[in-house]
Amino acid sequence: MIKIREYPANPALSHLLEEICVAIQLTASQDALSRQHYEAVAKWLAGNGSPLSYHEIHIFPQGSQNLGTTTKPPKRQEFDLDAVCLVKNSGVTHPGRLYSIVHDRLKSNGLYADRIEKLPRCVRINYSGDFHLDIVPAIIDAEREGNFILVPELDADLSLLHPQNDLWKTSSPKNYADWFEEQCIIRVPIIEKMARAQVDPLPDRETADEKPPLKRIVQLLKRWRDIEYADRPKLSPPSIILTTLAGMFYGGGIHCCQSIQCISMEILDWLERCQPVTLMNPGNEDEEICEKWQNNPDCYEDFCETFAVFEERWRRLMTLKGPALYRELSEMFDESPVEKALKAITDREISQPRSLNQLTVKPRDSGLLLGGGAIPSTLPVRKNNFFGNSR
Amino acid sequence: MRFSTKRLGIYEQAAIVRVNWPNFSTKVRSGTLRCLGELCPSPLSESYFVEIVLDGRGIPEVQVRKPKLVCRSVRDTIPHMYDQERLCLYTPGLGEWESTRPIATTIIPWTSLWLYYYEIWHGTGEWLGGGHEPSDSPLPIEKRERKNRDEYPNKPR
Numbered sequence: 001m002i003k004i005r006e007y008p009a010n011p012a013l014s015h016l017l018e019e020i021c022v023a024i025q026l027t028a029s030q031d032a033l034s035r036q037h038y039e040a041v042a043k044w045l046a047g048n049g050s051p052l053s054y055h056e057i058h059i060f061p062q063g064s065q066n067l068g069t070t071t072k073p074p075k076r077q078e079f080d081l082d083a084v085c086l087v088k089n090s091g092v093t094h095p096g097r098l099y100s101i102v103h104d105r106l107k108s109n110g111l112y113a114d115r116i117e118k119l120p121r122c123v124r125i126n127y128s129g130d131f132h133l134d135i136v137p138a139i140i141d142a143e144r145e146g147n148f149i150l151v152p153e154l155d156a157d158l159s160l161l162h163p164q165n166d167l168w169k170t171s172s173p174k175n176y177a178d179w180f181e182e183q184c185i186i187r188v189p190i191i192e193k194m195a196r197a198q199v200d201p202l203p204d205r206e207t208a209d210e211k212p213p214l215k216r217i218v219q220l221l222k223r224w225r226d227i228e229y230a231d232r233p234k235l236s237p238p239s240i241i242l243t244t245l246a247g248m249f250y251g252g253g254i255h256c257c258q259s260i261q262c263i264s265m266e267i268l269d270w271l272e273r274c275q276p277v278t279l280m281n282p283g284n285e286d287e288e289i290c291e292k293w294q295n296n297p298d299c300y301e302d303f304c305e306t307f308a309v310f311e312e313r314w315r316r317l318m319t320l321k322g323p324a325l326y327r328e329l330s331e332m333f334d335e336s337p338v339e340k341a342l343k344a345i346t347d348r349e350i351s352q353p354r355s356l357n358q359l360t361v362k363p364r365d366s367g368l369l370l371g372g373g374a375i376p377s378t379l380p381v382r383k384n385n386f387f388g389n390s391r
Numbered sequence: 392m393r394f395s396t397k398r399l400g401i402y403e404q405a406a407i408v409r410v411n412w413p414n415f416s417t418k419v420r421s422g423t424l425r426c427l428g429e430l431c432p433s434p435l436s437e438s439y440f441v442e443i444v445l446d447g448r449g450i451p452e453v454q455v456r457k458p459k460l461v462c463r464s465v466r467d468t469i470p471h472m473y474d475q476e477r478l479c480l481y482t483p484g485l486g487e488w489e490s491t492r493p494i495a496t497t498i499i500p501w502t503s504l505w506l507y508y509y510e511i512w513h514g515t516g517e518w519l520g521g522g523h524e525p526s527d528s529p530l531p532i533e534k535r536e537r538k539n540r541d542e543y544p545n546k547p548r
Contacts, residue, residue, distance in 0.1 A: 012434035207490035322437035323461070326514030339515040344512050346519050354504075363412045366438060367503035379411065381500040384487045386471040386508075386522030388479035 003072070007261040013253040013325075020333055021211070021219040026070040026079055030130050032267050034065070037133060038083055041125070044109055046084065049184070051101050055086040062173035064239060067180050068211060069218040074226050074334045079131040084173060086138045086149060090096070095152030096160040099123070102137040103160075121169075122155050125204035137285055147174035148284065159311075175283025180247050184212035187252025213256045218243050220260065223333050226307060235302045240289050244279060245270070257318065264311040271304050354381065398490045402445025405446055411495040422447040426494070429457070432507035440504050443498055451498045453478040455506070463513055468520040471505065477507050482523045 015328040028036070042059040045052050049057035064070045072079055085102060089252040092098045103123050106112045117124040150168035154160065221242045229236035249266035253259040258300040273275075277300055280289035293300035313332070320328055330338045353371030360378035362368045370378060399407075401424045405417040415428030424445040432440045440457040451510050454477055460469055471479045480501040481487035488497055508520030 016435065281508075317406070321491060322433060323509045324437075325435060325514035326510070330514070342511050342514045343517075343519065346508075350507060351519060351521075360505075361500040363414075363499075363504050365431075366414065367432055367499065368434070369432050369503060369507055379496055379500055381504055382497055384480060384497075384501050384504075385482040385485060386479055386505065386518075386520055386521070387482045387525070388471045389468070389524060 007258045010318055011255055013318070013336045014257045016329075016345065017220060017256050018211075018216050018342055020223075020329070021216045022071075022221055022338045022344070023337035023340035024072045024333075025219060026065065026081075026131075027070075030079070031065070034061070034081055034127075034131060034133065037127065039127075041106070041133075041135065042085070042111075045087075045102065045105055046110075050105050052105065052253055055142075057253060058086045058088070058174075059083050060086070060169055062136070064222075066173065066177050067218070067243065068215045069222065069239075070351045071222040071226065071241060074223075074230065074322060076334075078126075078129070078135065079088070081131050084133045084135065084138050084149065084151075085135045086140070087362065088140060092139065094166055095150075096162065096165045096187055098137045098139065099152045099154060099254075100160045102135065106125060106135075121152060132380045139168075141170060144170075144171070148172050170284060170286050172281065172284035172287065176281055177283075178283040180214075180243065183247035183250055184214040185252060186212065186254055188254055213259055214250045216256045217250065217260055217263065218226060218246050220256065220333070221246055222339070227332065228310070233301070235385050236305050237299070238292055239288075241279065241293070244282065244289060247282070257314075261311075261314055261318065264314055268311055271307070357383070396491055398449060399493060401445065401447065404494055407493040407495045408499070411493075412499060416500070419423070426499075428499075430499075430503045430506055432503045432510075432518075436506065436510055441502055443494060444500070445494060451488070451494055453480060453498060453502050461510065463516065469509065470512060471522055479501060479522075480505055 038059040038061070042057050044050070045059075046055065046057040047053060049154055060066070060083060061081065062084050065081050065083075070079055070081070087098065092101070099314070103116070103118060106116050106123060106157055112125055115126045117126065119134065122136045124132050124134050126132045136151050139150040139152045141150050145208060149171050151171050152267070153167040153169035155162075155165050155167075161167070161260075220332075222239055224238060225242060245267050246263055249263045249270070250259060253262065253263050277293050278288065279290040281289050288294070290300075293303070313328075317328055317332075319323070326338060326342065348370045350359065350369060353373070357372060357380065358373040359381040360370050360373070360374075360375055360380045361381050374380075401419050401422060405426070406423050408415050408417050412426075412428055415426050418425045418427075418455050424443075426443040426445075427440065429438050429440055435515055437458060442454050442456050444452045444454075460472075468475060473479055480498060491507055504520065508518060512518050
């Protein structure tokens, strides 16, 4: 039983962490643009002259974009987005053949020809500036009912059409997404939700990008992973492992810093218990998702050690205040999103109310600043202009 | 709230601080008021012990006693401070501070606001609280210098 109430709630820090997530995620316009690209790719693959023109083709986002957990890689402009290109009734039985049809058709279009890259399981299209799309060709798994698909499991050392390059891998991104959405449900009593509304200093919460806490937690864990493993990317834990573990151990709490502390303890316990390590896709009991750890025990060992350090660091983070807190957050998640988050919060909660003469200070709460206009037991903060050098 | 045009005496200032800021202590000695109290501008902020000194001339000086204010790096100086010791909370010449106004409703709230922006400066590298540089003070240079001398007689020049 996950006992979330044993951990401190820290709503103000959770609020800052949520704003950090907003700073690292795909914007609404980038999301819409990527979906337009999917449609254009699907249209081209099924268009006149295509070997797939007689088949129904459906391209849909999978992974972080579908789950709402996109995280911009640090020091890079592009997001990594994944999409499934499902070719229905294709009649293709060789995975290399399917891959090669999709690849060659894209290559024949001047728009994509110079932008595509072959990767072992997908065709990558690089859209400069915003993102690259990893398109995974797939067929329906005819032997199973439900949302199961088969994707090529190609051996990069063999040619695409080599007779031995004929492995399919089972997958079910839709079932996984359904499972994840179910895990996102907040399970704390309504009284705690009301308590948060009262504690939270945000006057206009509806303007913040609302997302279930679990999605924020996954974004933060992935961002921590990207920074932590920047010097040893080969050992880095895959996003699906972090997402699945977070989903498994999320206790339904509202405050993400409290939930991360709780999840971290549970993950450490699980790492100790689960020997040899195995983790199945909760939406597909035949799909092992920690192959990387099974094939490369160094990755697993490294994660066990690194995550134990993370758990300690997170506990310490809960005790930090002011400049020390912001410094530690910048080290954990990189300076840029922390700066953006602090600027957004300051603008919304302090500077704007100040410019509208709505900023107040609460003497009985050690001079706490509140941006909600006239509030009982507060004094207005009168207009002033700080003097002296600003740098 | 309209301000009186009558200058507030030290004892009046002390009384208004005590009524409005119960966690501040006040002490008057040799015609100088010292107010000491704790400010914590946001739930994520440190708690700061600040001292406000108001002498008979009605010029408030504000210093942070604990914790020590620090720069972001060795090359930085903390923005909006006099001599890296006292907080520059208002611009002379704009009528923001007059000795007719209670420090309880001006200087202390501005101190909390200054501390908020100081912490955010640490987190972002930018002073987001606005303000005037000495070079763009609204007063002509001669008047500004005279005013600064009057308002900050201890400042080394």
